[in-house]
Amino acid sequence: MSFEETYKKQLLCTFTSLIQFLDRNNLKWFVAGGTLIGAVRHKGLIPWDDDIDIHMPREDFEKLLLLRSSLINSDYEIKYLDKNSEYYMPFAKFCYKHSTLWEFKERPCLFGVYVDILPLDYINGNVDSAISSIDYFREIFSLYARSTYHYSYNEIIYKLIRGQWRVALSNVITKLFYSSRLEKYRLNFRNLESKFIDSKGDFLVCHGGAYKYKEIYKAEWYETTIELPFEDFKVCAPKCYDAILTQLYGNYMTLPPQDKRIASHDDRYYVNLKEGLSIEEVKKRIQTGEFKVY
Numbered sequence: 001m002s003f004e005e006t007y008k009k010q011l012l013c014t015f016t017s018l019i020q021f022l023d024r025n026n027l028k029w030f031v032a033g034g035t036l037i038g039a040v041r042h043k044g045l046i047p048w049d050d051d052i053d054i055h056m057p058r059e060d061f062e063k064l065l066l067l068r069s070s071l072i073n074s075d076y077e078i079k080y081l082d083k084n085s086e087y088y089m090p091f092a093k094f095c096y097k098h099s100t101l102w103e104f105k106e107r108p109c110l111f112g113v114y115v116d117i118l119p120l121d122y123i124n125g126n127v128d129s130a131i132s133s134i135d136y137f138r139e140i141f142s143l144y145a146r147s148t149y150h151y152s153y154n155e156i157i158y159k160l161i162r163g164q165w166r167v168a169l170s171n172v173i174t175k176l177f178y179s180s181r182l183e184k185y186r187l188n189f190r191n192l193e194s195k196f197i198d199s200k201g202d203f204l205v206c207h208g209g210a211y212k213y214k215e216i217y218k219a220e221w222y223e224t225t226i227e228l229p230f231e232d233f234k235v236c237a238p239k240c241y242d243a244i245l246t247q248l249y250g251n252y253m254t255l256p257p258q259d260k261r262i263a264s265h266d267d268r269y270y271v272n273l274k275e276g277l278s279i280e281e282v283k284k285r286i287q288t289g290e291f292k293v294y
Contacts, residue, residue, distance in 0.1 A: 021071075043228075045230075051116065
């Protein structure tokens with residue numbers, strides 16, 4: 001099989017395992033974003049897509065995090081903001097342990113082939129309240145995210161030699177100021193998240209979503225779920241998926257131009273679909289010229 005075929009097979013296997021785990025624990029979830037488009041328009045993955053996203057209400061999302069220990073002896077794990085972690089996303093990843101992805105060179109954080117799990121938070125008030133909540137959430141998270149960058153002094157010196165003074169200065173500030181406060185910023189962010197666990201309101205917001213203010217949804221759109229065919233199984237979706245997808249993408253049933261039909265993670269720094277490796281082992285492999293194994 002080609003790399004794309006092998007990756008898709010692992011991705012779908014990871015997704016079905018996640019669905020079984022969520023359903024077994026009576027946790028609510030819905031396909032989201034491009035995965036929701038795929039279910040509606042293609043009855044499966046968008047042909048050129050290489051990731052899967054789901055939404056979970058915050059209350060169910062936090063319950064999921066409490067269940068991570070039950071996966072210790074399985075082939076899967078859930079990555080999130082743990083103490084002393086290099087993880088840098090405001091959402092969780094359900095990962096296949098026997099694979100390795102390193103996405104960005106400057107962020108030495110490894111995942112297995114994964115499904116993204118994004119929490120939805122209730123907001124009481126109006127749209128302006130939701131916008132303010134998104135802005136504050138992203139401001140607090142950005143402090144944590146910046147603290148997870150790792151720059152060696154050799155890298156900084158190299159940038160100075162190349163005349164990249166502003167970049168080098170930014171790297172020094174990050175290394176000296178932000179990185180030393182990683183745990184403080186992580187706790188601040190998790191404390192903020194905890195305030196949404198029991199919240200109710202007229203809107204649901206995906207604070208960590210890619211589309212920012214477009215991800216302010218009417219709560220009633222998620223009150224009823226339906227099943228949609230997806231590849232050779234079924235997925236949960238909001239009954240009002242048309243309103244959600246129209247708000248996000250406009251005319252979502254129209255295929256994008258050919259030159260826009262590209263995978264969103266084509267530029268991963270390192271990929272191994274056969275082994276779960278440590279960061280030290282991956283660095284050794286890269287020194288030998290290995291960047292993709294499948």
